[in-house]
Amino acid sequence: METDVRLEPWSDADFWLLRRANEPAMTRHLGGPESDEKLHDRQRRYEALSAxxxxxxxxxxxxxxxxxxxxxxxxxxxxxxxxEPVYEAGWGILPEFQGRGLAVAALTRLLSYVRAHGSRDSVHAFPGTDHPASNAVCRRAGFECLGEVDFEYPPGVPHPSLDWRYRVGPPPTVTASG
Structure with missing residues (x-):
């Protein structure tokens, strides 16, 4: 199984990937496909976040x-x-690449990035209780299951989910040298 992945920052050229991730097979656990307007808003949010x-x-x-x-x-x-101030993580692997361990590999790389650059001590993920694949990704990546919660996604729509937490450790401390 091929699991060697790299993470590249989101850019304006990645809108096609949002369109692919908006297909019914990719959104059935997320409330279904979004409108073009919402996809464009999401693209703007992703670009702004990465800036x-x-x-x-x-x-x-x-x-x-x-x-x-x-x-x-x-x-x-x-x-x-x-x-508590935390991070939330989310991911989506295109159907033709699923089942190869790529989500776990990508999440492991993401957690390394958070350890190096983050300022919060834990990362949470909230896959639906009806989404065994994403729950398995959390388990395989070393997250701890804290139990079932009603998590709103999309906003305003409570969905039975599992609260998974990964402790990345305390934020790095800056020391003055002198």
Whole structure:
């Protein structure tokens, strides 16, 4: 199984990937396909997120090292969860690349990025209880399942989900030398 991936920052040239990820097979656990207007808004948000400081979060394109093919997307962003500042992570691997361990490989790379650049000590993911593949990705990447929650996605629509947490450790401390 090929699992060697690299993460490339999201750019204006990646809108095609959002269109592919908007297909019914990719959105059935996310409330279904979005309108073109919402896709364009998402593209703007992804570009804006990736233009901010690294600790604010990032969106990436998942690229196969061996062939240079784009296999999906992955990212993390800041949020408050139960009164705590955390990161949330999300990903999507295109259907023709699923079942190869690419989501776990990409998530492992993402967690390394968060450890190096992040300012929050944990990353959460909230896959639906009806999404065994994404829950398996969390488990295989070393996340701890904290239990079932009603998570709103899309906003305003509660969905039975599992709260998975990965501790990346405390934010790096800056020491003054002198």
């Amino acid at each position: 901010r400081e690294p600790a604010a979060g990032r969106m990436f394109r998942v690229v196969l090292e061996a062939t240079g093919e784009s296999a999906g997307s992955i990212g993390f962003w800041e949020r408050e969860w139960r009164g």
